[in-house]
Amino acid sequence: MKEAVWGTAQRWFPDRQIYHRSDGQVRYFAISTGVQIGALLSATVLAGWLCFTTVSVAFHGRALAAKDAELERERINYHRMVAEAQANEATVISFMESRMEEFDRTAYEFQMRHETLRQLVDFAEQLTGQDMEPSPALDDGRVLMAATPADPTPREARDPLVNVAALSSDAPEDQISYLMGEQDTVLAQAEDATEARLQNLRAVLRLTGLNIEDVIAENREGEERGGPFEPISASDFIATPSSAAGVELDDAFSSRIARIAARLLEVEELEEFVDAGPLGVPIGDTYRQTSDFGVRIDPFNGRPTPHRGMDFAAYRRAPIIATGPGRVIYAGWRSGYGRCVEIDHGYGFVTRYGHLHEIAVRRGDTVERGQRIGGMGSTGRSTATHLHYEIWYNGSAIDPERLLRAGQYVQQG
Known part of the structure; x- marks a missing residue:
């Protein structure tokens, strides 16, 4: 069997001589059957290895390409997740900032x-x-x-x-x-x-x-x-x-x-x-009202005549007090009124106190409500000890009863 195989190999790969001539000299190389078979086997192994490596490289390149594609997908997915996380973080921060601003506001x-x-x-x-x-x-x-x-x-x-x-x-x-x-x-x-x-x-x-x-x-x-x-x-x-x-x-x-x-x-x-305002009572002690505001019978001539104030009676030198804070604009004798005091209270109001026995203030003095400005008397055109009290508003006499009635609901502190 061995001889048959070797014989077949000799037929296919007989011994060969290769001649080489150079510079007038001839040389030759003998290539035996064994060398040819060895070279063929070597070439076959080399070709097989090349094919294997080529196929391996091809499949490995495809695997690497698939791996690279997968890695690229993972990288893209990672970047997407990072971008979403950053966007969520920015949204949360913006929401928190808006809530904080709203809360601060x-x-x-x-x-x-x-x-x-x-x-x-x-x-x-x-x-x-x-x-x-x-x-x-x-x-x-x-x-x-x-x-x-x-x-x-x-x-x-x-x-x-x-x-x-x-x-x-x-x-x-x-x-x-x-x-x-x-x-x-x-x-x-x-x-x-x-x-x-x-x-x-x-x-x-x-x-x-x-x-x-x-x-x-x-x-x-x-x-x-x-x-x-x-x-x-x-x-x-x-x-x-x-x-x-x-x-x-x-x-x-x-x-x-x-x-x-x-x-x-x-x-x-x-x-x-x-x-x-002149809302107080002009007498600082017990008194009685003796005459109202309006038309009355004059006590001297018995004729109807306008009475521009109210009359209050008490004892001689009873305290006459300012019915509101203000400035004294007259203090002295006035025809018909006797000793008289006039006080400007602002708001267009002026009060007049007549028939005083004595005067305790001077013109230009500032007085407070309840401050004594004189004593009750009967000076001037008077029949007996009393106070003639008038309130003037913007140059016209008004009924003092109106302001006295309102003053009843103002308690002095």
Whole structure:
């Protein structure tokens, strides 16, 4: 078998000689069957290896390409996830910033509301009006004013269950909402108290029979004031105007503040008139009224004649007091009045005190309500010891009974 195979191999690959001639010399190389078979096997192995490596490289390249594609997909997916995470982070940060800005704005608005309420209350407490009787009544017993500023009818607070729920919640929004609701309750109570005070003042001053709006307006015209007109707003009650820059309180709150502020300013003006007007009694002791304002029979000639004041009788040298604060514009003898004192109270009001026994003030003096300005007497055109008391408004005599009746509801502090 071996010989047959070798014989076949010799037939296919017989011994060969390769001649090589160079520079006149001939050389040859003998290539035996074994060398040829070895070369063929080597070539076959090399070709097989090349094919194998080629196929391996081809398949490995495809695998590498697939791996690279998978890696690329993973990289793209990774970048996408990172981008989504960054976008989510930016969204969360933006949301948190917006919530923080909203919370800061709400908290600042709450602070401004609180400061506004505090200054509104301080402004109300600075009003220096006199305490007033709660219910001035007319002759037929009808009540002019049933509510009192010291005890206004309180508005109902918000639902107590909602308040309890807000108090039990730890959320800042709920706490601020609750506190703002409480501020609204305080604002409502302040509004009620201010309105009650204003209506009570109007009811009392209505007893004077005068147009109080005209009296107040005349006082404004007589004062040294000026400046451009600007409507009142809630920001006018903020202590530092720059701190309110960029912050707008809600319209309802601002409207209520402006409304209450306007009411408080009106209360202040009316209380200033109550303080300054001649609403007091001109005798500082027990007295009796002896003559009314109007037409009467003259005690000297028995003829009807206008009586521009009221007469009050008491003992000789009974204290005659100023019925309101003001400045003495006359102190001396006046025909028909005897010793006489005249006081300018502003608002167009001048009071005149006649038939005095002595005068305790001089022209130019400033007097307070209740201050003694003289003693009762019977000087001038008088039949007996008494005080002749007149009130003049814008140059016309008015019935002092009107202001005395209103003054009965103004208690001196």
